[in-house]
Amino acid sequence: MKLTIERKALHEGLRKAQQVAERRGSIPILACARLQASTDGRLQVAATNMDQHLKTSLPAEVEAPGDVCVNLDRLATFAAGAPDGSQIAVRQGKDNLNLNAGSARARIATLPSDQFPSWQDSKAKWRAGLRAGDLLTALGRTRWAESTEETRYYLNGVYIHRHDEATLRFVATDGHRVHIAHATPDGDMEWPDQNAAILPRFAVGILPKLLAEDGAVEVTGNESRLRFAQDSVTFDTRLVEGSFPDYPRVIPAQPNTTVGVGRRELLAAVERVRPMADRKDNSVSLRFIFGRIQLAAQANDDPPSIIADAVEADVPDQPPPDISFNGGYLRQALEALEGERVTIGLTDSASPAIWRGNADTHDLCVVMPRRDAFPELPED
Amino acid sequence: MSLRRLPDGLINRIAAGEVVERPAAAVKELVENALDAGARQVDVSLRDGGRAAIVVQDDGRGMTPEELDLAVERHCTSKLDGDDLVNIASLGFRGEALPSIGAVARLTVTSRASGANEAWQIAVEGGAKGEPAPAALPKGTRVEVRDLFYATPARLKFLKQPRTETQHVVDAMQRLAMAHPHVGFTVKEGERTLLRLPSADGELFEARLTRLSGVIGREFAQNALAIDATREDLRLTGHIALPTLNRANAQMQYLFVNGRPVKDRLLHGAIRGAYQDLLARDRHPLVALFLACPAAAVDVNVHPAKAEVRFRDPGLVRGLIVSACKHALAGAGHRASTTVGEAALGAFQPRQGPQAGGGGGAGPSYAYRPAQPYSGGYAGAGMAEAAAAYHAPLPGLDAQPSARAEVEPDAAAQAVAEGAVDVTAHPLGAARAQLHENYVVAQTGDGIVIVDQHAAHERLVYERMKSQLAERGVARQMLLIPEVVEMDEPAAERLAARAGELADLGLVIESFGGGALVVREVPALLGEPDVQGLLRDLADELAELDQTLSLKERLEEVCSTMACHGSVRSGRRLTVEEMNALLRQMEATPYAGQCNHGRPTYVELKLADIEKLFGRR
Numbered sequence: 001m002k003l004t005i006e007r008k009a010l011h012e013g014l015r016k017a018q019q020v021a022e023r024r025g026s027i028p029i030l031a032c033a034r035l036q037a038s039t040d041g042r043l044q045v046a047a048t049n050m051d052q053h054l055k056t057s058l059p060a061e062v063e064a065p066g067d068v069c070v071n072l073d074r075l076a077t078f079a080a081g082a083p084d085g086s087q088i089a090v091r092q093g094k095d096n097l098n099l100n101a102g103s104a105r106a107r108i109a110t111l112p113s114d115q116f117p118s119w120q121d122s123k124a125k126w127r128a129g130l131r132a133g134d135l136l137t138a139l140g141r142t143r144w145a146e147s148t149e150e151t152r153y154y155l156n157g158v159y160i161h162r163h164d165e166a167t168l169r170f171v172a173t174d175g176h177r178v179h180i181a182h183a184t185p186d187g188d189m190e191w192p193d194q195n196a197a198i199l200p201r202f203a204v205g206i207l208p209k210l211l212a213e214d215g216a217v218e219v220t221g222n223e224s225r226l227r228f229a230q231d232s233v234t235f236d237t238r239l240v241e242g243s244f245p246d247y248p249r250v251i252p253a254q255p256n257t258t259v260g261v262g263r264r265e266l267l268a269a270v271e272r273v274r275p276m277a278d279r280k281d282n283s284v285s286l287r288f289i290f291g292r293i294q295l296a297a298q299a300n301d302d303p304p305s306i307i308a309d310a311v312e313a314d315v316p317d318q319p320p321p322d323i324s325f326n327g328g329y330l331r332q333a334l335e336a337l338e339g340e341r342v343t344i345g346l347t348d349s350a351s352p353a354i355w356r357g358n359a360d361t362h363d364l365c366v367v368m369p370r371r372d373a374f375p376e377l378p379e380d
Numbered sequence: 381m382s383l384r385r386l387p388d389g390l391i392n393r394i395a396a397g398e399v400v401e402r403p404a405a406a407v408k409e410l411v412e413n414a415l416d417a418g419a420r421q422v423d424v425s426l427r428d429g430g431r432a433a434i435v436v437q438d439d440g441r442g443m444t445p446e447e448l449d450l451a452v453e454r455h456c457t458s459k460l461d462g463d464d465l466v467n468i469a470s471l472g473f474r475g476e477a478l479p480s481i482g483a484v485a486r487l488t489v490t491s492r493a494s495g496a497n498e499a500w501q502i503a504v505e506g507g508a509k510g511e512p513a514p515a516a517l518p519k520g521t522r523v524e525v526r527d528l529f530y531a532t533p534a535r536l537k538f539l540k541q542p543r544t545e546t547q548h549v550v551d552a553m554q555r556l557a558m559a560h561p562h563v564g565f566t567v568k569e570g571e572r573t574l575l576r577l578p579s580a581d582g583e584l585f586e587a588r589l590t591r592l593s594g595v596i597g598r599e600f601a602q603n604a605l606a607i608d609a610t611r612e613d614l615r616l617t618g619h620i621a622l623p624t625l626n627r628a629n630a631q632m633q634y635l636f637v638n639g640r641p642v643k644d645r646l647l648h649g650a651i652r653g654a655y656q657d658l659l660a661r662d663r664h665p666l667v668a669l670f671l672a673c674p675a676a677a678v679d680v681n682v683h684p685a686k687a688e689v690r691f692r693d694p695g696l697v698r699g700l701i702v703s704a705c706k707h708a709l710a711g712a713g714h715r716a717s718t719t720v721g722e723a724a725l726g727a728f729q730p731r732q733g734p735q736a737g738g739g740g741g742a743g744p745s746y747a748y749r750p751a752q753p754y755s756g757g758y759a760g761a762g763m764a765e766a767a768a769a770y771h772a773p774l775p776g777l778d779a780q781p782s783a784r785a786e787v788e789p790d791a792a793a794q795a796v797a798e799g800a801v802d803v804t805a806h807p808l809g810a811a812r813a814q815l816h817e818n819y820v821v822a823q824t825g826d827g828i829v830i831v832d833q834h835a836a837h838e839r840l841v842y843e844r845m846k847s848q849l850a851e852r853g854v855a856r857q858m859l860l861i862p863e864v865v866e867m868d869e870p871a872a873e874r875l876a877a878r879a880g881e882l883a884d885l886g887l888v889i890e891s892f893g894g895g896a897l898v899v900r901e902v903p904a905l906l907g908e909p910d911v912q913g914l915l916r917d918l919a920d921e922l923a924e925l926d927q928t929l930s931l932k933e934r935l936e937e938v939c940s941t942m943a944c945h946g947s948v949r950s951g952r953r954l955t956v957e958e959m960n961a962l963l964r965q966m967e968a969t970p971y972a973g974q975c976n977h978g979r980p981t982y983v984e985l986k987l988a989d990i991e992k993l994f995g996r997r
Contacts, residue, residue, distance in 0.1 A: 149908045152863075175861045175910050248861050272899060278942075281905060300848045319924050326857060326904065368860035370904055 001066020001092035003032045005058060007101060010043075010088060011079040013056045014072060016233065017047035019206040021053040021072050022032060024325035032069040034116045035090075037062045046116070052203060053119040054210065057232040065094050069111040075099075078106045119236060124220035124227070127199075128168060128189035130232060132217040136208050138170040138181040138214075141363060143204050144332040147174035154242030161196035162189070167362075169308050171247055177329050177367040178247050179336055186216065195228055198240035210235050251366050255345030256353055257320045261293055263342045263357065267334040269311045273297040274327035276307040284327035285374040288319040297327065298375040306375045320346040323353065323373040333365035389507035393532055394452060394482030402529055402539065403430025404548035406485075406681055409477035411556055412525050414438035415563065415639075416459060416470045417988045420579060421521065427579075429542030430549055431528055433594055439520040443491040445500040445512040451489065452504050454479040471640055475531050478523075484508040484535070485528040491521040497710040506531040509559040550574050554595045555641035558634060562590035585617070592619055592668050596632060598627060600666055605711070607669065609704035611696060613677065615784060618669035623658035623709070623978045629832075632666040637678055637692045641668075642689050649925025654705035656929060657846070657936050660977035670699065681941040698926065710970040808982070811959030818950035820959045827986040833959075836966055842943035843969050846936065854886030854935065855904040862898045865910050869895040871919035879929055882918070883932045889915070905938050941974050 013192035014033065024029035034046040043060040046053070075097075080090055082101035089100040092110070099106040141156055147155035155173060163182060168191060170181045203226075210233055211217055217230045221239075228235045270284055275285050277297040287294040292315070296308040323346065334342065339359035346353050355365040386394075400406045407424055414422045417440030427433040443451060450456040457475030481487050482504030492499035501515035529536040539545060546569050557577050564579035572977045577594050580587035585606055593601030604619035618636075635647040647669070655665050679690040691697050808831070809824030820831040867875075875882070876891040886903030897909050917930040948954070952963070966972040966981070974980055991997045 147908060149910055151910045151912050173861060175859050175863060176857055176908070177860055245861050247861070281855060283904065300845075300852065302848070351859060366860060368858045371856040371858060371901065 001035070001062075001068060001097075002064040002116040003043060003060045003062045004087045004089045005043055005060040007079060007082045007086050007088050009058045009060075010113070011076070013045045014060045014076040014079055016056055016210050017045050017054055018072055018076060018233075019209050020049055020052050021047040023073060023247040025049075028071075029069060029073055029111060029115045029117070031073065032111055032116065033075065034067070034069050034113055035074040035111075036067045036203075037065050039065050044190075048117055048119060050082065050117060051200070051238045053236040055234045063306045067113040068092055068097065069113050069116050070108050073135060074104065074106075074108045078104065078108070086207050087154065109132055116117045122222060122225055126191050126220060126226075127224040128185040128192055128219045129187055130168070130183055130185050130217055130219060132211045132215050133213045134183040135217055135219070136213060138168075138183045138210065139199075139204050140206060141181040141336040142170045142172040143201075144200050144336055145172040145174055145177050145365075146204065147172075149174070154198060154240055154244060155190035157198045157200045157240045159196065159198050159244040159247075160191075162191040162193040162204050163362075171244070173245070173247060177333070177365060178250065179333070179365050181336070181363045182361055184212055195223070195243065197221060197223075198242065199226065200237060200240050203237040207235070208210075226351075250352060251364075252347055252352055254343065255351075256347045257316050257318065257345075259288055259293065259313055259315050259320065259346065260341055261311060261344070261345045263337060263339060265311045266293070266313075266342065267331065269293075269295050269309045270327060270334065272309050273307045274331070276305065277327060282327045283324050283370055283372045284330055285322060285324040285372060287322045287374050288313070288315045290315055290317075290319070294377075296377060304375065306378055308375075308377050321349045322374040323368055324370045324374070325351045326370060329367050333367055337363060388454070389483060392479050392507055394477055395454070396480035396532070397535065399476050400484060400528075402548060403545050404552045405436060406430065406477075406525055406528060406550045407436065408556065409481070409547045410434070411434040411553065412471035413477065413523075414440055414521065415560055416472055417441050417521065419563060420565040423551065423566045423568075424549070425570075426546060426549060427495035427570060429539075430525075430543065430570070431536075431539060431542065431546035434525040434528065435522065437520065437522040442493040442496070442499075442519070442521050442728075443489075444493045444496065445494075445502075447583055448489060448491055448500050448502045448512050452478045452482050452502060452509055454488070455492055470819065473681075473776045475505065479504075479507075481528075482509070484531045486530070488524040488526075488527040489521065490517045490524075492517045492519060494519075502957050505650060518882045535603065548573065552641075555634060555636075558588075558595055559636045559639045559641060559670065561587040574626040588668075588670075589619060596666060596668070599845040605708040607704050607708050609700060609707070611700045611703075611892055613674050613853045614697065614700055615672045616669060616700050618667070620654075620705055620708060621666040621671070623655055623665060623974045624980045626659055626663040627666060627980045628663065630664040633664065634668040636668075636670045637680075637689050638672060638675065640680065640686060643687050644689065646691075646694055646698055647701065649927045650750075651705065652925065653698075653927050653929060654709065655676075656841075656932065657940075657976050658709065658971060658974055658978060661933075663978050664825070667705070667852055671697065671700075673697075694926070711809070720736070747917050754935045762831070792804060806963065806967060808963040811956055811963060814954050814959060817953055820954065820962065822959070822963055824984070827984055827990070829963075829982050829984045830951075831963065831966070832980075833948050833952075833954060833962065835975045835979065836938075836962060836972065837947040838943050839972055839981055840965050840969050841947045842936075842976065843971060845939045845943060849935065849939065853884070856886045856888065856901040859899065862900050864892060865897050865899060865912050865915050867895055867897065867916065870895050871895070871916075871923070874922040875915060875919050878922065879926060882931065885928075885935065887914075903935060905935055909934070936976075 016031050019031065025031065030049055030302065036044040036046070037060065038044070039062055041059060041062055044055060046055045048054070069095070078099050079088065079186065082104055086101045090131070091098045095110055097108045097110050099108065123263060140159050146157060150176070155175065157172070159171040161169055167182045167184050168189070170183065172179050207228065211230050211327045215230055217228055220227045220229070224239055226237055226239060273295050274282065274284055274297055276299050278299055284296065285296045287296070291312060292310045293313045294308060294310045295308060299305040333355045337355060337357035338361055339357035341358045343356050343358070344353055349369055350371070352366045352368050356365065357363060383602050403426070407430065411422055411424065414436060417438060419438035419440035421439050423436045423437045447458070455475045457473060459473045465641040478489070480489065483506065486506070487504040488501060490499055490501040499515045499517035500512045502512045503510040509950065529539070550567055553565055553567050553575055555905060561580045561584070565577045566573060566576060567575040577591060580590040589604060592604070600621055603622045603625045605622065607618050607620055609616045609945055630648055633647060635642055635644055651665060651667055659665060675691045679688055681688050682688055786787060804825035807824065808829050809822040810818055811822045813821045817822060818833055820833050822829045822831065872891060872895045875889060875897060879889055882889060886901065887899070888901035889899050890895050892898045897915060901911055902911065914934065918928050919927055922928055972981060988997060
């Protein structure tokens with residue numbers, strides 16, 4: 001292998017590969033990138049952790065093709081440190097890679113490329129073309145609610161299924177709440193409406209670092225794998241095996257009452273009272289009175305310390321009963337929703353509450369309340 | 381082979397297989413007979429671990445020749461007067477021991493009934509009974525067992541080394557001795573005396589403590605709390621050790637039911653519950669508890685060696701043990717084990733010349749040269765009284781530590797500077813200095829106290845959180861998607877039966893039928909817990925200990941992490957007022973003497989011991 005490549009292109013490609021590679025594992029080859037130079041002027045950089053696989057194709061001036069594995073961090077150190085705008089000359093030795101850029105030079109040990117785990121391409125049964133921005137927004141809004149509890153592995157990710165003819169739905173839940181977001185593919189899609197993909201949490205976390213916001217992304221796959229392809233980047237991931245719970249069942253069809261409130265105003269009020277509650281105990285209580293929502297949180301002192309605040313709201317004549325939530329869940333739901341105002345669909349203080357934004361998305365959050373009494377308010 | 385009735389000799393040998401499983405069992409049966417006969421002194425001597433010979437001699441009421449003749453017959457006993465097994469007041473009752481032993485060994489019983497002019501002897505060899513013959517014996521009964529198991533060679537082969545068998549005999553004797561402090565015991569193996577416990581005089585508690593310290597060790601007596609509690613017609617007495625005196629296994633936990641040593645997992649569960657957040661999971665306290673209950677409330681006829689019993693109402697017994705121990709531990713206030721202080725003093729001892737092993741450090745040095753005899757008794761009677769007074773809840777003190785001081789903080793600082801703070805007014809004394817930014821040194825009426833500021837404050841914060849949790853209940857997060865946990869049916873039923881108790885701790889479960897449980901609410905403190913793992917642990921615990929500790933432990937673990945983050949760090953300089961406030965809070969907080977893992981939060985060194993170090997005493 002002999003080639004020259006622009007420092008910036010190599011650096012960016014390696015940064016993406018570093019997201020995927022298993023850099024602190026016990027298998028040395030997984031800390032490597034596979035470099036494949038072809039005579040058509042491309043250098044392909046691949047990295048894998050056995051569950052995820054990334055390929056990115058970079059422009060290079062290739063004098064001699066080659067195929068070799070090299071420790072990703074060592075190579076990235078050189079690429080990061082080389083002078084800006086410089087060209088890096090890469091020449092493969094017997095068991096190493098020689099690098100030159102301006103005054104900097106390096107020799108990095110290589111491993112034979114046949115040790116690199118192969119990633120079999122599988123047949124794509126499902127297909128959807130999305131704007132990358134829409135995909136990343138939908139994942140960003142739902143990932144708050146992903147479960148981190150590993151015994152319920154089927155909740156450790158975002159469930160992606162076809163909602164109706166034109167939309168894909170993204171769902172995540174930890175059993176305490178459900179976050180639901182949507183994205184509309186360009187053109188036709190082929191996607192199942194049930195038993196669809198559970199995208200693992202790791203993949204959800206790194207996709208924003210692999211994809212550019214602007215531009216299209218082609219999502220293809222089947223029951224076991226998904227592929228995200230954007231320009232020169234191809235990211236494959238295994239899916240979480242298991243069946244996602246039948247989440248629509250827990251969304252109340254017809255809440256008794258709805259309350260409308262400014263989203264930012266409520267969020268700000270939640271953030272004003274929430275820090276009063278003890279760190280692990282994080283409860284924020286809501287009381288609905290004519291024209292406003294009163295919020296309160298308490299710290300477990302003796303007697304309890306209490307903070308209260310209020311925001312203007314459209315509360316119906318028959319106000320719903322007091323209700324308490326984990327303050328963190330409230331903040332995340334309000335941040336995940338879009339629009340100036342949100343509506344809260346309520347039944348009683350022991351039933352799930354449905355939160356929706358007034359933007360023209362159908363995104364929603366369903367949050368289960370806590371069993372806490374509304375604190376005794378300080379006198380005015 | 382046709383059906384036949386077994387000969388008596390064989391029947392006895394079969395029975396012996398259960399009753400006399402090893403020499404220790406024979407010794408136990410014989411000594412129990414001696415105790416039932418009202419002996420005040422029991423002497424046991426062994427040869428070859430009891431295999432060659434066991435001799436048990438007592439000074440009890442003895443037997444007449446006629447009784448002697450009957451005693452070695454199967455199912456003959458003087459201990460059961462009625463026709464039912466309801467009121468069993470003696471240790472033995474089945475009339476099986478002597479014939480069983482007689483069936484497998486060469487047995488000689490010599491006895492002189494009290495008031496009689498002569499003694500008689502009867503011999504049984506491998507089940508063949510001889511005639512009573514006159515013999516010489518000043519008093520009581522002497523039972524000689526030779527060649528144990530010679531008639532059952534199979535069992536003989538399975539005996540362990542003589543040393544092991546001897547150890548089992550000593551263990552069995554120790555248990556019996558603990559239950560009978562007024563009786564003297566000796567155990568000899570050949571010429572060696574393995575156990576010598578003179579009969580302890582005086583009031584029961586005192587005598588028992590003397591006996592317990594003879595058996596368990598001196599440090600037990602110094603660190604024991606007396607237990608005396610009654611519930612309905614059960615009375616629990618005995619002694620338990622402070623949490624800072626602990627062991628790696630539960631062997632030093634003894635339960636006696638009506639004077640009978642028993643092994644009962646109920647006890648272990650109850651003790652674990654009582655010491656729950658005072659000890660790490662793998663450390664075990666030392667306890668010796670004596671339960672007196674009406675004979676009708678307990679069935680002792682469930683185990684051939686009577687090592688297990690069954691209670692009519694196990695819940696009541698468990699509740700009594702847990703509450704009595706907890707009460708005593710709370711009453712102990714903040715006493716830390718004296719062994720800690722003693723070990724510290726041991727380490728202080730001036731070195732005389734080069735130590736063997738050179739760089740061995742303090743550990744080996746005090747292991748070889750134990751601390752000087754401890755003179756101050758445990759933590760001091762005055763301290764205990766003061767602790768009792770201080771341990772009573774003082775409202776408002778937690779929130780405002782300085783409120784305890786009778787003078788304004790500024791004035792207090794001044795007073796300290798002038799050395800005018802009354803050191804005798806408080807059990808933990810007046811703070812004098814902070815060393816290495818972690819250890820508060822305080823002067824007390826009769827010594828000094830060294831406090832680990834981080835450990836102590838952590839415990840205070842933790843106790844406060846725990847009391848809040850108990851007061852306000854555990855906050856619950858309802859589940860949007862209730863979690864269904866599949867387990868085996870009995871486990872699920874056990875859990876469902878305790879649903880109320882679990883709900884109080886924030887875990888709401890319902891039975892789903894067929895071994896499935898549905899979890900509807902979880903404790904908010906735990907965030908997103910591993911519900912399956914939690915329920916399995918709880919089910920296992922219910923089966924084993926009949927207690928639901930895991931959930932409580934997990935909640936307390938969260939509390940203790942929070943307490944750790946919310947408390948004074950080591951390395952922080954404290955002012956005199958802060959140090960005194962810490963000491964006063966420790967005095968007012970129950971269980972402040974140790975951290976959650978049984979390590980002490982402070983050590984106390986008595987002036988008398990310090991003076992000894994300098995040869996002033």
